[in-house]
Amino acid sequence: DRIARRQDREFAEFRKRLKDNERFKLDDGAFDDATYAAIYKLVEDGYVGAFGGPISTGKEANVYEALDHDGGDVAVKVYRINASNFKQMRGYLEGDPRFEGIRGDKKAVVLSWTRKEFSNLQRAREAGVRVPEPIAVQRNVLVMELIGQEGDAAPTLNDVDVDNPETAYEVVREYIRRLYDAGLVHGDLSEYNLVVYDGELVVIDVGQAVTIHHNKHDEYLRRDCRNVANFFARQGADADPESLYDYVVEN
Ligand code: ADP
Ligand code: MN
Incomplete structure:
Protein backbone atom coordinates (compact mmCIF):
# COMPACT_ATOMS: atom_id res chain seq x y z
CA ASP A 1 0.00 0.00 0.00
CA ALA A 153 16.75 13.93 -37.54
CA ALA A 154 17.36 12.82 -41.10
CA PRO A 155 15.32 14.44 -43.91
CA THR A 156 12.72 12.71 -46.02
CA LEU A 157 13.37 12.05 -49.71
CA ASN A 158 11.18 14.96 -50.85
CA ASP A 159 13.51 17.32 -48.96
CA VAL A 160 16.83 16.35 -50.52
CA ASP A 161 18.47 16.61 -53.92
CA VAL A 162 18.54 13.09 -55.29
CA ASP A 163 22.03 12.61 -56.77
CA ASN A 164 21.46 9.29 -58.37
CA PRO A 165 17.76 8.69 -59.01
CA GLU A 166 18.32 5.44 -60.96
CA THR A 167 20.11 3.79 -58.05
CA ALA A 168 17.70 5.15 -55.45
CA TYR A 169 14.79 3.90 -57.55
CA GLU A 170 16.30 0.42 -57.73
CA VAL A 171 16.66 0.33 -53.96
CA VAL A 172 13.05 1.36 -53.34
CA ARG A 173 11.85 -1.07 -56.00
CA GLU A 174 13.63 -3.85 -54.16
CA TYR A 175 12.11 -2.74 -50.84
CA ILE A 176 8.57 -2.88 -52.22
CA ARG A 177 9.24 -6.30 -53.65
CA ARG A 178 10.71 -7.67 -50.45
CA LEU A 179 7.79 -6.31 -48.45
CA TYR A 180 5.39 -7.93 -50.86
CA ASP A 181 7.25 -11.24 -50.68
CA ALA A 182 6.87 -11.00 -46.89
CA GLY A 183 3.12 -10.50 -47.34
CA LEU A 184 3.02 -6.74 -46.72
CA VAL A 185 1.95 -3.70 -48.72
CA HIS A 186 3.08 -0.36 -47.28
CA GLY A 187 -0.03 1.51 -48.35
CA ASP A 188 1.37 5.03 -47.98
CA LEU A 189 4.70 4.79 -49.71
CA SER A 190 6.04 7.95 -51.30
CA GLU A 191 8.97 10.36 -51.07
CA TYR A 192 7.43 11.58 -47.79
CA ASN A 193 7.82 8.23 -46.04
CA LEU A 194 11.38 7.50 -47.12
CA VAL A 195 14.13 8.95 -44.95
CA VAL A 196 17.61 9.55 -46.33
CA TYR A 197 20.50 9.01 -43.96
CA ASP A 198 24.13 8.14 -44.36
CA GLY A 199 23.75 7.02 -47.96
CA GLU A 200 20.80 4.82 -47.09
CA LEU A 201 17.09 4.97 -47.81
CA VAL A 202 14.94 4.06 -44.83
CA VAL A 203 11.25 3.20 -45.07
CA ILE A 204 9.13 4.72 -42.27
CA ASP A 205 5.48 5.07 -41.26
CA VAL A 206 4.37 1.46 -41.63
CA GLY A 207 1.35 1.68 -39.29
CA GLN A 208 -1.10 1.48 -42.14
CA ALA A 209 0.76 -1.28 -43.99
CA VAL A 210 -1.63 -4.16 -44.68
CA THR A 211 -1.11 -7.85 -45.21
CA ILE A 212 -2.02 -9.45 -48.50
CA HIS A 213 -5.18 -10.70 -46.77
CA HIS A 214 -6.63 -7.21 -46.96
CA ASN A 215 -9.21 -6.93 -49.70
CA LYS A 216 -7.69 -3.69 -50.95
CA HIS A 217 -4.03 -4.71 -50.80
CA ASP A 218 -3.72 -4.76 -54.58
CA GLU A 219 -5.22 -1.29 -54.92
CA TYR A 220 -2.81 0.00 -52.24
CA LEU A 221 0.15 -1.67 -53.95
CA ARG A 222 -0.74 -0.05 -57.26
CA ARG A 223 -1.01 3.32 -55.53
CA ASP A 224 2.41 2.87 -53.87
CA CYS A 225 3.90 1.94 -57.25
CA ARG A 226 2.33 5.00 -58.83
CA ASN A 227 3.65 7.38 -56.14
CA VAL A 228 7.14 5.94 -56.20
CA ALA A 229 7.52 5.56 -59.97
CA ASN A 230 6.13 9.01 -60.67
CA PHE A 231 8.46 10.58 -58.12
CA PHE A 232 11.55 8.92 -59.58
CA ALA A 233 10.44 9.65 -63.14
CA ARG A 234 10.29 13.34 -62.19
CA GLN A 235 13.86 12.98 -60.90
CA GLY A 236 14.92 11.68 -64.30
CA ALA A 237 14.92 7.93 -63.69
CA ASP A 238 13.49 5.50 -66.21
CA ALA A 239 10.47 4.60 -64.08
CA ASP A 240 6.81 3.92 -64.67
CA PRO A 241 4.07 2.57 -62.41
CA GLU A 242 3.11 -0.48 -64.48
CA SER A 243 6.57 -1.91 -64.85
CA LEU A 244 7.23 -1.30 -61.17
CA TYR A 245 4.04 -3.15 -60.26
CA ASP A 246 4.96 -6.03 -62.59
CA TYR A 247 8.43 -6.23 -61.07
CA VAL A 248 7.00 -6.41 -57.56
CA VAL A 249 4.41 -9.14 -58.17
CA GLU A 250 6.35 -11.35 -60.62
CA ASN A 251 7.76 -14.44 -58.95
P1 ADP B 1 2.96 10.50 -39.88
O1 ADP B 1 3.36 10.84 -41.30
O2 ADP B 1 1.84 9.53 -39.84
O3 ADP B 1 2.72 11.69 -39.03
P2 ADP B 1 5.62 9.31 -39.66
O4 ADP B 1 5.94 7.97 -39.09
O5 ADP B 1 5.79 9.46 -41.13
O6 ADP B 1 4.16 9.72 -39.17
O7 ADP B 1 6.54 10.35 -38.92
C1 ADP B 1 6.43 11.74 -39.17
C2 ADP B 1 7.80 12.34 -39.44
O8 ADP B 1 8.66 12.10 -38.34
C3 ADP B 1 8.51 11.71 -40.64
O9 ADP B 1 8.19 12.37 -41.82
C4 ADP B 1 9.97 11.87 -40.29
O10 ADP B 1 10.40 13.15 -40.65
C5 ADP B 1 9.96 11.76 -38.78
N1 ADP B 1 10.29 10.41 -38.30
C6 ADP B 1 9.43 9.40 -38.04
N2 ADP B 1 10.06 8.32 -37.58
C7 ADP B 1 11.37 8.64 -37.53
C8 ADP B 1 12.56 7.94 -37.11
N3 ADP B 1 12.50 6.69 -36.66
N4 ADP B 1 13.73 8.59 -37.21
C9 ADP B 1 13.79 9.85 -37.67
N5 ADP B 1 12.73 10.56 -38.06
C10 ADP B 1 11.52 9.97 -37.99
MN1 MN C 1 4.55 9.90 -42.74
Missing part, protein backbone atom coordinates in the same frame (compact mmCIF):
# COMPACT_ATOMS: atom_id res chain seq x y z
CA ARG A 2 2.74 2.38 0.94
CA ILE A 3 4.61 1.33 -2.17
CA ALA A 4 1.52 1.94 -4.28
CA ARG A 5 1.16 5.42 -2.78
CA ARG A 6 4.78 6.19 -3.45
CA GLN A 7 4.42 4.99 -7.04
CA ASP A 8 1.36 7.19 -7.49
CA ARG A 9 3.29 10.16 -6.23
CA GLU A 10 6.26 9.43 -8.48
CA PHE A 11 3.97 9.09 -11.44
CA ALA A 12 2.23 12.37 -10.62
CA GLU A 13 5.61 14.10 -10.44
CA PHE A 14 6.71 12.56 -13.70
CA ARG A 15 3.54 13.66 -15.44
CA LYS A 16 3.95 17.17 -14.12
CA ARG A 17 7.53 17.28 -15.39
CA LEU A 18 6.42 16.21 -18.84
CA LYS A 19 3.52 18.64 -18.78
CA ASP A 20 5.78 21.51 -17.76
CA ASN A 21 8.35 20.64 -20.39
CA GLU A 22 8.25 23.51 -22.90
CA ARG A 23 8.77 21.14 -25.75
CA PHE A 24 5.62 19.25 -24.95
CA LYS A 25 3.49 22.34 -25.08
CA LEU A 26 3.34 21.76 -28.81
CA ASP A 27 1.23 18.69 -28.31
CA ASP A 28 -1.94 20.75 -27.84
CA GLY A 29 -3.46 18.37 -25.34
CA ALA A 30 -2.86 15.22 -27.36
CA PHE A 31 -1.71 13.36 -24.28
CA ASP A 32 -4.33 11.92 -22.00
CA ASP A 33 -3.46 10.49 -18.58
CA ALA A 34 -3.16 6.96 -19.92
CA THR A 35 -0.62 8.20 -22.47
CA TYR A 36 1.46 9.77 -19.71
CA ALA A 37 1.24 6.46 -17.88
CA ALA A 38 2.45 4.58 -20.96
CA ILE A 39 5.42 6.94 -21.33
CA TYR A 40 6.14 6.55 -17.62
CA LYS A 41 6.19 2.76 -18.00
CA LEU A 42 8.65 3.05 -20.89
CA VAL A 43 10.84 5.25 -18.70
CA GLU A 44 10.64 2.76 -15.82
CA ASP A 45 11.47 -0.12 -18.13
CA GLY A 46 14.54 1.75 -19.29
CA TYR A 47 13.61 2.36 -22.91
CA VAL A 48 13.35 6.11 -22.58
CA GLY A 49 15.44 8.43 -20.44
CA ALA A 50 15.11 12.08 -21.37
CA PHE A 51 12.80 13.61 -23.94
CA GLY A 52 14.03 15.93 -26.64
CA GLY A 53 11.88 18.01 -28.91
CA PRO A 54 9.24 17.01 -31.45
CA ILE A 55 10.43 15.97 -34.90
CA SER A 56 6.95 16.03 -36.30
CA THR A 57 3.42 16.75 -35.18
CA GLY A 58 0.95 14.99 -37.41
CA LYS A 59 -2.72 14.21 -37.67
CA GLU A 60 -2.49 10.75 -36.15
CA ALA A 61 0.71 10.95 -34.16
CA ASN A 62 3.56 13.10 -32.90
CA VAL A 63 7.14 11.94 -33.20
CA TYR A 64 9.73 13.01 -30.60
CA GLU A 65 13.43 12.59 -30.20
CA ALA A 66 14.51 11.07 -26.94
CA LEU A 67 17.48 9.49 -25.24
CA ASP A 68 17.41 5.99 -23.87
CA HIS A 69 18.99 5.16 -20.52
CA ASP A 70 22.43 4.72 -22.07
CA GLY A 71 22.23 8.08 -23.80
CA GLY A 72 21.51 6.53 -27.20
CA ASP A 73 19.08 8.25 -29.56
CA VAL A 74 15.57 6.94 -30.04
CA ALA A 75 12.43 8.16 -31.76
CA VAL A 76 9.15 8.03 -29.84
CA LYS A 77 5.92 8.03 -31.83
CA VAL A 78 2.84 8.87 -29.79
CA TYR A 79 -0.47 8.11 -31.45
CA ARG A 80 -3.45 10.26 -30.57
CA ILE A 81 -6.19 8.31 -28.87
CA ASN A 82 -8.51 10.96 -30.18
CA ALA A 83 -7.47 10.47 -33.80
CA SER A 84 -10.18 12.11 -35.83
CA ASN A 85 -9.79 9.63 -38.64
CA PHE A 86 -10.06 6.46 -36.61
CA LYS A 87 -12.72 5.05 -38.93
CA GLN A 88 -10.23 5.17 -41.76
CA MET A 89 -7.64 3.60 -39.47
CA ARG A 90 -10.06 0.81 -38.65
CA GLY A 91 -10.35 0.02 -42.35
CA TYR A 92 -6.64 -0.74 -42.50
CA LEU A 93 -6.99 -3.39 -39.78
CA GLU A 94 -9.56 -5.39 -41.71
CA GLY A 95 -8.67 -8.89 -42.77
CA ASP A 96 -5.39 -8.77 -40.85
CA PRO A 97 -5.10 -12.14 -39.10
CA ARG A 98 -2.96 -10.51 -36.40
CA PHE A 99 -5.84 -8.29 -35.31
CA GLU A 100 -8.84 -10.50 -35.78
CA GLY A 101 -11.76 -9.75 -33.50
CA ILE A 102 -10.51 -6.51 -32.00
CA ARG A 103 -13.14 -4.12 -30.74
CA GLY A 104 -14.08 -1.35 -33.13
CA ASP A 105 -13.99 1.61 -30.78
CA LYS A 106 -11.51 4.44 -31.08
CA LYS A 107 -9.22 3.34 -28.29
CA ALA A 108 -9.01 -0.29 -29.38
CA VAL A 109 -8.30 0.76 -32.95
CA VAL A 110 -5.51 3.16 -32.01
CA LEU A 111 -3.88 0.65 -29.66
CA SER A 112 -3.97 -2.08 -32.31
CA TRP A 113 -2.65 0.36 -34.88
CA THR A 114 0.37 1.11 -32.68
CA ARG A 115 1.09 -2.59 -32.19
CA LYS A 116 0.59 -3.08 -35.90
CA GLU A 117 3.27 -0.52 -36.71
CA PHE A 118 5.62 -2.25 -34.28
CA SER A 119 5.06 -5.68 -35.78
CA ASN A 120 5.20 -4.35 -39.35
CA LEU A 121 8.60 -2.84 -38.55
CA GLN A 122 9.75 -6.23 -37.29
CA ARG A 123 8.44 -8.04 -40.29
CA ALA A 124 9.95 -5.55 -42.74
CA ARG A 125 13.30 -5.87 -41.02
CA GLU A 126 13.19 -9.64 -41.23
CA ALA A 127 12.40 -9.27 -44.93
CA GLY A 128 15.60 -7.27 -45.44
CA VAL A 129 14.00 -3.85 -45.78
CA ARG A 130 15.78 -0.97 -44.04
CA VAL A 131 13.35 0.45 -41.48
CA PRO A 132 13.90 1.96 -38.01
CA GLU A 133 14.59 -0.84 -35.57
CA PRO A 134 11.51 -1.33 -33.37
CA ILE A 135 12.45 -1.15 -29.69
CA ALA A 136 9.32 -1.13 -27.54
CA VAL A 137 5.61 -0.58 -27.70
CA GLN A 138 3.39 0.45 -24.82
CA ARG A 139 -0.26 1.22 -25.39
CA ASN A 140 -0.29 4.08 -27.99
CA VAL A 141 3.43 4.79 -27.77
CA LEU A 142 6.09 3.27 -30.02
CA VAL A 143 9.83 3.52 -29.39
CA MET A 144 12.16 2.94 -32.33
CA GLU A 145 15.62 3.70 -33.64
CA LEU A 146 16.10 7.36 -34.47
CA ILE A 147 17.20 7.77 -38.06
CA GLY A 148 19.69 10.62 -37.95
CA GLN A 149 21.16 12.19 -34.89
CA GLU A 150 19.74 13.86 -31.81
CA GLY A 151 18.86 17.41 -32.75
CA ASP A 152 19.29 16.51 -36.39
Whole structure:
Protein backbone atom coordinates (compact mmCIF):
# COMPACT_ATOMS: atom_id res chain seq x y z
CA ASP A 1 0.00 0.00 0.00
CA ARG A 2 2.74 2.38 0.94
CA ILE A 3 4.61 1.33 -2.17
CA ALA A 4 1.52 1.94 -4.28
CA ARG A 5 1.16 5.42 -2.78
CA ARG A 6 4.78 6.19 -3.45
CA GLN A 7 4.42 4.99 -7.04
CA ASP A 8 1.36 7.19 -7.49
CA ARG A 9 3.29 10.16 -6.23
CA GLU A 10 6.26 9.43 -8.48
CA PHE A 11 3.97 9.09 -11.44
CA ALA A 12 2.23 12.37 -10.62
CA GLU A 13 5.61 14.10 -10.44
CA PHE A 14 6.71 12.56 -13.70
CA ARG A 15 3.54 13.66 -15.44
CA LYS A 16 3.95 17.17 -14.12
CA ARG A 17 7.53 17.28 -15.39
CA LEU A 18 6.42 16.21 -18.84
CA LYS A 19 3.52 18.64 -18.78
CA ASP A 20 5.78 21.51 -17.76
CA ASN A 21 8.35 20.64 -20.39
CA GLU A 22 8.25 23.51 -22.90
CA ARG A 23 8.77 21.14 -25.75
CA PHE A 24 5.62 19.25 -24.95
CA LYS A 25 3.49 22.34 -25.08
CA LEU A 26 3.34 21.76 -28.81
CA ASP A 27 1.23 18.69 -28.31
CA ASP A 28 -1.94 20.75 -27.84
CA GLY A 29 -3.46 18.37 -25.34
CA ALA A 30 -2.86 15.22 -27.36
CA PHE A 31 -1.71 13.36 -24.28
CA ASP A 32 -4.33 11.92 -22.00
CA ASP A 33 -3.46 10.49 -18.58
CA ALA A 34 -3.16 6.96 -19.92
CA THR A 35 -0.62 8.20 -22.47
CA TYR A 36 1.46 9.77 -19.71
CA ALA A 37 1.24 6.46 -17.88
CA ALA A 38 2.45 4.58 -20.96
CA ILE A 39 5.42 6.94 -21.33
CA TYR A 40 6.14 6.55 -17.62
CA LYS A 41 6.19 2.76 -18.00
CA LEU A 42 8.65 3.05 -20.89
CA VAL A 43 10.84 5.25 -18.70
CA GLU A 44 10.64 2.76 -15.82
CA ASP A 45 11.47 -0.12 -18.13
CA GLY A 46 14.54 1.75 -19.29
CA TYR A 47 13.61 2.36 -22.91
CA VAL A 48 13.35 6.11 -22.58
CA GLY A 49 15.44 8.43 -20.44
CA ALA A 50 15.11 12.08 -21.37
CA PHE A 51 12.80 13.61 -23.94
CA GLY A 52 14.03 15.93 -26.64
CA GLY A 53 11.88 18.01 -28.91
CA PRO A 54 9.24 17.01 -31.45
CA ILE A 55 10.43 15.97 -34.90
CA SER A 56 6.95 16.03 -36.30
CA THR A 57 3.42 16.75 -35.18
CA GLY A 58 0.95 14.99 -37.41
CA LYS A 59 -2.72 14.21 -37.67
CA GLU A 60 -2.49 10.75 -36.15
CA ALA A 61 0.71 10.95 -34.16
CA ASN A 62 3.56 13.10 -32.90
CA VAL A 63 7.14 11.94 -33.20
CA TYR A 64 9.73 13.01 -30.60
CA GLU A 65 13.43 12.59 -30.20
CA ALA A 66 14.51 11.07 -26.94
CA LEU A 67 17.48 9.49 -25.24
CA ASP A 68 17.41 5.99 -23.87
CA HIS A 69 18.99 5.16 -20.52
CA ASP A 70 22.43 4.72 -22.07
CA GLY A 71 22.23 8.08 -23.80
CA GLY A 72 21.51 6.53 -27.20
CA ASP A 73 19.08 8.25 -29.56
CA VAL A 74 15.57 6.94 -30.04
CA ALA A 75 12.43 8.16 -31.76
CA VAL A 76 9.15 8.03 -29.84
CA LYS A 77 5.92 8.03 -31.83
CA VAL A 78 2.84 8.87 -29.79
CA TYR A 79 -0.47 8.11 -31.45
CA ARG A 80 -3.45 10.26 -30.57
CA ILE A 81 -6.19 8.31 -28.87
CA ASN A 82 -8.51 10.96 -30.18
CA ALA A 83 -7.47 10.47 -33.80
CA SER A 84 -10.18 12.11 -35.83
CA ASN A 85 -9.79 9.63 -38.64
CA PHE A 86 -10.06 6.46 -36.61
CA LYS A 87 -12.72 5.05 -38.93
CA GLN A 88 -10.23 5.17 -41.76
CA MET A 89 -7.64 3.60 -39.47
CA ARG A 90 -10.06 0.81 -38.65
CA GLY A 91 -10.35 0.02 -42.35
CA TYR A 92 -6.64 -0.74 -42.50
CA LEU A 93 -6.99 -3.39 -39.78
CA GLU A 94 -9.56 -5.39 -41.71
CA GLY A 95 -8.67 -8.89 -42.77
CA ASP A 96 -5.39 -8.77 -40.85
CA PRO A 97 -5.10 -12.14 -39.10
CA ARG A 98 -2.96 -10.51 -36.40
CA PHE A 99 -5.84 -8.29 -35.31
CA GLU A 100 -8.84 -10.50 -35.78
CA GLY A 101 -11.76 -9.75 -33.50
CA ILE A 102 -10.51 -6.51 -32.00
CA ARG A 103 -13.14 -4.12 -30.74
CA GLY A 104 -14.08 -1.35 -33.13
CA ASP A 105 -13.99 1.61 -30.78
CA LYS A 106 -11.51 4.44 -31.08
CA LYS A 107 -9.22 3.34 -28.29
CA ALA A 108 -9.01 -0.29 -29.38
CA VAL A 109 -8.30 0.76 -32.95
CA VAL A 110 -5.51 3.16 -32.01
CA LEU A 111 -3.88 0.65 -29.66
CA SER A 112 -3.97 -2.08 -32.31
CA TRP A 113 -2.65 0.36 -34.88
CA THR A 114 0.37 1.11 -32.68
CA ARG A 115 1.09 -2.59 -32.19
CA LYS A 116 0.59 -3.08 -35.90
CA GLU A 117 3.27 -0.52 -36.71
CA PHE A 118 5.62 -2.25 -34.28
CA SER A 119 5.06 -5.68 -35.78
CA ASN A 120 5.20 -4.35 -39.35
CA LEU A 121 8.60 -2.84 -38.55
CA GLN A 122 9.75 -6.23 -37.29
CA ARG A 123 8.44 -8.04 -40.29
CA ALA A 124 9.95 -5.55 -42.74
CA ARG A 125 13.30 -5.87 -41.02
CA GLU A 126 13.19 -9.64 -41.23
CA ALA A 127 12.40 -9.27 -44.93
CA GLY A 128 15.60 -7.27 -45.44
CA VAL A 129 14.00 -3.85 -45.78
CA ARG A 130 15.78 -0.97 -44.04
CA VAL A 131 13.35 0.45 -41.48
CA PRO A 132 13.90 1.96 -38.01
CA GLU A 133 14.59 -0.84 -35.57
CA PRO A 134 11.51 -1.33 -33.37
CA ILE A 135 12.45 -1.15 -29.69
CA ALA A 136 9.32 -1.13 -27.54
CA VAL A 137 5.61 -0.58 -27.70
CA GLN A 138 3.39 0.45 -24.82
CA ARG A 139 -0.26 1.22 -25.39
CA ASN A 140 -0.29 4.08 -27.99
CA VAL A 141 3.43 4.79 -27.77
CA LEU A 142 6.09 3.27 -30.02
CA VAL A 143 9.83 3.52 -29.39
CA MET A 144 12.16 2.94 -32.33
CA GLU A 145 15.62 3.70 -33.64
CA LEU A 146 16.10 7.36 -34.47
CA ILE A 147 17.20 7.77 -38.06
CA GLY A 148 19.69 10.62 -37.95
CA GLN A 149 21.16 12.19 -34.89
CA GLU A 150 19.74 13.86 -31.81
CA GLY A 151 18.86 17.41 -32.75
CA ASP A 152 19.29 16.51 -36.39
CA ALA A 153 16.75 13.93 -37.54
CA ALA A 154 17.36 12.82 -41.10
CA PRO A 155 15.32 14.44 -43.91
CA THR A 156 12.72 12.71 -46.02
CA LEU A 157 13.37 12.05 -49.71
CA ASN A 158 11.18 14.96 -50.85
CA ASP A 159 13.51 17.32 -48.96
CA VAL A 160 16.83 16.35 -50.52
CA ASP A 161 18.47 16.61 -53.92
CA VAL A 162 18.54 13.09 -55.29
CA ASP A 163 22.03 12.61 -56.77
CA ASN A 164 21.46 9.29 -58.37
CA PRO A 165 17.76 8.69 -59.01
CA GLU A 166 18.32 5.44 -60.96
CA THR A 167 20.11 3.79 -58.05
CA ALA A 168 17.70 5.15 -55.45
CA TYR A 169 14.79 3.90 -57.55
CA GLU A 170 16.30 0.42 -57.73
CA VAL A 171 16.66 0.33 -53.96
CA VAL A 172 13.05 1.36 -53.34
CA ARG A 173 11.85 -1.07 -56.00
CA GLU A 174 13.63 -3.85 -54.16
CA TYR A 175 12.11 -2.74 -50.84
CA ILE A 176 8.57 -2.88 -52.22
CA ARG A 177 9.24 -6.30 -53.65
CA ARG A 178 10.71 -7.67 -50.45
CA LEU A 179 7.79 -6.31 -48.45
CA TYR A 180 5.39 -7.93 -50.86
CA ASP A 181 7.25 -11.24 -50.68
CA ALA A 182 6.87 -11.00 -46.89
CA GLY A 183 3.12 -10.50 -47.34
CA LEU A 184 3.02 -6.74 -46.72
CA VAL A 185 1.95 -3.70 -48.72
CA HIS A 186 3.08 -0.36 -47.28
CA GLY A 187 -0.03 1.51 -48.35
CA ASP A 188 1.37 5.03 -47.98
CA LEU A 189 4.70 4.79 -49.71
CA SER A 190 6.04 7.95 -51.30
CA GLU A 191 8.97 10.36 -51.07
CA TYR A 192 7.43 11.58 -47.79
CA ASN A 193 7.82 8.23 -46.04
CA LEU A 194 11.38 7.50 -47.12
CA VAL A 195 14.13 8.95 -44.95
CA VAL A 196 17.61 9.55 -46.33
CA TYR A 197 20.50 9.01 -43.96
CA ASP A 198 24.13 8.14 -44.36
CA GLY A 199 23.75 7.02 -47.96
CA GLU A 200 20.80 4.82 -47.09
CA LEU A 201 17.09 4.97 -47.81
CA VAL A 202 14.94 4.06 -44.83
CA VAL A 203 11.25 3.20 -45.07
CA ILE A 204 9.13 4.72 -42.27
CA ASP A 205 5.48 5.07 -41.26
CA VAL A 206 4.37 1.46 -41.63
CA GLY A 207 1.35 1.68 -39.29
CA GLN A 208 -1.10 1.48 -42.14
CA ALA A 209 0.76 -1.28 -43.99
CA VAL A 210 -1.63 -4.16 -44.68
CA THR A 211 -1.11 -7.85 -45.21
CA ILE A 212 -2.02 -9.45 -48.50
CA HIS A 213 -5.18 -10.70 -46.77
CA HIS A 214 -6.63 -7.21 -46.96
CA ASN A 215 -9.21 -6.93 -49.70
CA LYS A 216 -7.69 -3.69 -50.95
CA HIS A 217 -4.03 -4.71 -50.80
CA ASP A 218 -3.72 -4.76 -54.58
CA GLU A 219 -5.22 -1.29 -54.92
CA TYR A 220 -2.81 0.00 -52.24
CA LEU A 221 0.15 -1.67 -53.95
CA ARG A 222 -0.74 -0.05 -57.26
CA ARG A 223 -1.01 3.32 -55.53
CA ASP A 224 2.41 2.87 -53.87
CA CYS A 225 3.90 1.94 -57.25
CA ARG A 226 2.33 5.00 -58.83
CA ASN A 227 3.65 7.38 -56.14
CA VAL A 228 7.14 5.94 -56.20
CA ALA A 229 7.52 5.56 -59.97
CA ASN A 230 6.13 9.01 -60.67
CA PHE A 231 8.46 10.58 -58.12
CA PHE A 232 11.55 8.92 -59.58
CA ALA A 233 10.44 9.65 -63.14
CA ARG A 234 10.29 13.34 -62.19
CA GLN A 235 13.86 12.98 -60.90
CA GLY A 236 14.92 11.68 -64.30
CA ALA A 237 14.92 7.93 -63.69
CA ASP A 238 13.49 5.50 -66.21
CA ALA A 239 10.47 4.60 -64.08
CA ASP A 240 6.81 3.92 -64.67
CA PRO A 241 4.07 2.57 -62.41
CA GLU A 242 3.11 -0.48 -64.48
CA SER A 243 6.57 -1.91 -64.85
CA LEU A 244 7.23 -1.30 -61.17
CA TYR A 245 4.04 -3.15 -60.26
CA ASP A 246 4.96 -6.03 -62.59
CA TYR A 247 8.43 -6.23 -61.07
CA VAL A 248 7.00 -6.41 -57.56
CA VAL A 249 4.41 -9.14 -58.17
CA GLU A 250 6.35 -11.35 -60.62
CA ASN A 251 7.76 -14.44 -58.95
P1 ADP B 1 2.96 10.50 -39.88
O1 ADP B 1 3.36 10.84 -41.30
O2 ADP B 1 1.84 9.53 -39.84
O3 ADP B 1 2.72 11.69 -39.03
P2 ADP B 1 5.62 9.31 -39.66
O4 ADP B 1 5.94 7.97 -39.09
O5 ADP B 1 5.79 9.46 -41.13
O6 ADP B 1 4.16 9.72 -39.17
O7 ADP B 1 6.54 10.35 -38.92
C1 ADP B 1 6.43 11.74 -39.17
C2 ADP B 1 7.80 12.34 -39.44
O8 ADP B 1 8.66 12.10 -38.34
C3 ADP B 1 8.51 11.71 -40.64
O9 ADP B 1 8.19 12.37 -41.82
C4 ADP B 1 9.97 11.87 -40.29
O10 ADP B 1 10.40 13.15 -40.65
C5 ADP B 1 9.96 11.76 -38.78
N1 ADP B 1 10.29 10.41 -38.30
C6 ADP B 1 9.43 9.40 -38.04
N2 ADP B 1 10.06 8.32 -37.58
C7 ADP B 1 11.37 8.64 -37.53
C8 ADP B 1 12.56 7.94 -37.11
N3 ADP B 1 12.50 6.69 -36.66
N4 ADP B 1 13.73 8.59 -37.21
C9 ADP B 1 13.79 9.85 -37.67
N5 ADP B 1 12.73 10.56 -38.06
C10 ADP B 1 11.52 9.97 -37.99
MN1 MN C 1 4.55 9.90 -42.74
